[in-house]
Amino acid sequence: xxxxxxxxxxxxxxxxxxxxxxxxxxxxxxxxxxxxxxxxxxxxxxxxxxxxxxxxxxxxxxxxxxxxxxxxxxxxxxxxxxxxxxxxxxxxxxxxxxxxxxxxxxxxxxxxxxxxxxxxxxxxxxxxxxxxxxxxxxxxxxxxxxxxxxxxxxxxxxxxxxxxxxxxxxxxxxxxxxxxxxxxxxxxxxxxxxxxxxxxxxxxxxxxxxxxxxxxxxxxxxxxxxxxxxxxxxxxxxxxxxxxxxxxxxxxxxxxxxxxxxxxxxxxxxxxxxxxxxxxxxxxxxxxxxxxxxxxxxxxxxxxxxxxxxxxxxxxxxxxxxxxxxxxxxxxxxxxxxxxxxxxxxxxxxxxxxxxxxxxxxxxxx
Amino acid sequence: xxxxxxxxxxxxxxxxxxxxxxxxxxxxxxxxxxxxxxxxxxxxxxxxxxxxxxxxxxxxxxxxxxxxxxxxxxxxxxxxxxxxxxxxxxxxxxxxxxxxxxxxxxxxxxxxxxxxxxxxxxxxxxxxxxxxxxxxxxxxxxxxxxxxxxxxxxxxxxxxxxxxxxxxxxxxxxxxxxxxxxxxxxxxxxxxxxxxxxxxxxxxxxxxxxxxxxxxxxxxxxxxxxxxxxxxxxxxxxxxxxxxxxxxxxxxxxxxxxxxxxxxxxxxxxxxxxxxxxxx
Numbered sequence: 001x002x003x004x005x006x007x008x009x010x011x012x013x014x015x016x017x018x019x020x021x022x023x024x025x026x027x028x029x030x031x032x033x034x035x036x037x038x039x040x041x042x043x044x045x046x047x048x049x050x051x052x053x054x055x056x057x058x059x060x061x062x063x064x065x066x067x068x069x070x071x072x073x074x075x076x077x078x079x080x081x082x083x084x085x086x087x088x089x090x091x092x093x094x095x096x097x098x099x100x101x102x103x104x105x106x107x108x109x110x111x112x113x114x115x116x117x118x119x120x121x122x123x124x125x126x127x128x129x130x131x132x133x134x135x136x137x138x139x140x141x142x143x144x145x146x147x148x149x150x151x152x153x154x155x156x157x158x159x160x161x162x163x164x165x166x167x168x169x170x171x172x173x174x175x176x177x178x179x180x181x182x183x184x185x186x187x188x189x190x191x192x193x194x195x196x197x198x199x200x201x202x203x204x205x206x207x208x209x210x211x212x213x214x215x216x217x218x219x220x221x222x223x224x225x226x227x228x229x230x231x232x233x234x235x236x237x238x239x240x241x242x243x244x245x246x247x248x249x250x251x252x253x254x255x256x257x258x259x260x261x262x263x264x265x266x267x268x269x270x271x272x273x274x275x276x277x278x279x280x281x282x283x284x285x286x287x288x289x290x291x292x293x294x295x296x297x298x299x300x301x302x303x304x305x306x307x308x309x310x311x312x313x314x315x316x317x318x319x320x321x322x323x324x325x326x327x328x329x330x331x332x333x334x335x336x337x338x339x340x341x342x343x344x345x346x347x348x349x350x351x352x353x354x355x356x357x358x359x360x361x362x363x364x365x366x
Numbered sequence: 367x368x369x370x371x372x373x374x375x376x377x378x379x380x381x382x383x384x385x386x387x388x389x390x391x392x393x394x395x396x397x398x399x400x401x402x403x404x405x406x407x408x409x410x411x412x413x414x415x416x417x418x419x420x421x422x423x424x425x426x427x428x429x430x431x432x433x434x435x436x437x438x439x440x441x442x443x444x445x446x447x448x449x450x451x452x453x454x455x456x457x458x459x460x461x462x463x464x465x466x467x468x469x470x471x472x473x474x475x476x477x478x479x480x481x482x483x484x485x486x487x488x489x490x491x492x493x494x495x496x497x498x499x500x501x502x503x504x505x506x507x508x509x510x511x512x513x514x515x516x517x518x519x520x521x522x523x524x525x526x527x528x529x530x531x532x533x534x535x536x537x538x539x540x541x542x543x544x545x546x547x548x549x550x551x552x553x554x555x556x557x558x559x560x561x562x563x564x565x566x567x568x569x570x571x572x573x574x575x576x577x578x579x580x581x582x583x584x585x586x587x588x589x590x591x592x593x594x595x596x597x598x599x600x601x602x603x604x605x606x607x608x609x610x611x612x613x614x615x616x617x618x619x620x621x622x623x624x625x626x627x628x629x630x631x632x633x634x635x636x637x638x639x640x641x642x643x644x645x646x
Binding site: 127130131218219220221225226228229230231232233234235236237238259298300301302303304305306308310312317 | 515518519522523526527535537538539541543561563564565566567568569571572573574577626
């Protein structure tokens, strides 16, 4: 009754109603917030219950006061050092120019050093604090169940049910359905954005720019190469299709290595015995794709003594005499061989595109 | 022995043993991988019949046991007819020949012949069947070379084996591509021209003499590049950086973590006995 104002005494019946009204209004809280803190006393007040105070869990002072005193000075010095380093960081940021490479290097050095010292000194100080000043005791911490009490759960359920009824979400299907209609396209929108991952490659992975008559040029100087100029067995060079030497997108698939062999070194392809397709060679010069069939690294570590072509990424090893069959490593298939010939002036040319896709396997390779 | 026994339970003993082990591994590795001093090459002299005769004598004494008296090769070593003076100069001026033993690859070692003797043997081998000649100083001079083209050629046709920075790399079955950190311009030229061991041949018709000079220019400039971090770490990329990070960085962190969690001796002993009595 103390809440009611003294100037307007209410009749007993009304006063009781008002109090009841107050009580029903008390749990006016938002869904998800904790219940009123009546029964949530975290630390009991021992004096109030008249019980003797519980024994200390932790000693009040350090194990070794003499060490602690020294440690305190060291820790304080480290904290001050950290403070100075932080001020130095600000000073270096404000004061040092960054408009040239050398100046940027100096600035980076100063900023990095000061920030390292600032963090390191605080960390070292904290470690020394813990080791030499705080008492060395082990403590066990009890675990409690995560579930809320049955009362809390019942209260939450009640609040939720009442809230859903009061909101009209169940009673007013028009609102409910239009809200769902509003959210569905919003959920679909991110899926539509995935379209930007495309377009699908189509058949582009199956072809390169090599065509009948495309000259091979030495990559770098971009000069065409005559078969007669590539005449010493043991030679190897990287070549690119003429006209595409500046197009990295094209070269990523079309780059080729050519290797010159001595007569009778090449193992011809026969039924049942895969090897080098001799019709696709010129005067014991063979052309293979430089793109590894594993994950597409450039394979060009060629050992002229063993005729092995190595991939530097995962050590796939191909036999260059034998149609680049896989000798070792994760590559799943030989390097594709490019059919080559010579044009009327004796320059090395491709006689067609590769007859199989170059590079790593892809989804539709089959 | 008693000295060790008395001290092996000390907290520092573990660190001392670990540190000692690391030092032994590090020093041992450094000692085993030390390479011979680089050889110098000079201009080829005028080839006379006398020089060829001197070369023949030297060949018969030092080379013929493996390569055959007529340099025609044996089961142990290849024929040298037609390999040319450049191949002889490369192999001998880098100390690879005469080889100590047959292995996956003949390593570099200190040169045992004078330049004049090497050129005499080269002249003798050249007299047997021609082949590439030793390049002159002007042929290998990087003056006026196109460094950009040299870089393009190097990263396309050299870097895959010799590393992007010329630090070398591993091949199959114990073979390796040597580092280009100390090869002379003449040796680089000769290596491209002759294709020693597993290296492919890059003849003058494929990579022209001017382009070879561009490559040499690029390699020599690459060596002169400063190391931004202060240490080169062998310039082989993430391998050494990872090693330093692992042993240096993570090792120190482990030590620190051990030190932080290590209990202090005096109080720990008291508490340890206290806990034991409490448990029992």
